Amino acid sequence: MNARRAGAGLLGAALTLGLGAEAAWAAEDVRRGRALAERLCAQCHMMPGQGEKRAANEIPGFVAVARRRNQTPEGIVAWLRSVPPMMPNHHLSQDELYALAAFIMTLGDTPKR
């Protein structure tokens, strides 16, 4: 019983460390980014069960995008700023780009199990 408690405590500590990155984001940016994403991006990027793209014509879900190795908010902003031809041009402002990147990055913090 005691050993099991200790194990749960360690797991809790690991989760807290893993979620620490989220706290670095201003809650307001994340909230704005989520609202924008739900309005502009969800129909392509936030489908239930959507994962990483496995074929050229697939669309990666935002959770998969956030969990890519070496993913950064700057990387997401750079992608959006390049106005990729396979995505609609949403004419996003600088603030909107960063809010979207902040929101997408928080999705990667969700425990995988």
Ligand code: HEC
């Ligand atoms: C009409 C569908 C569509 C909409 C709407 C859309 N996207 Fe995309 N997006 C795509 C497709 C298709 C790709 C995959 C491009 C590829 O890898 O060839 C993509 C890829 C991405 C990627 C990953 C880029 C990478 O590094 O592989 C990001 C980040 C992204 N979109 C963000 C957004 C955001 C933010 C919005 C809303 C403002 C949005 N998208 C709206 C279709 C869409």
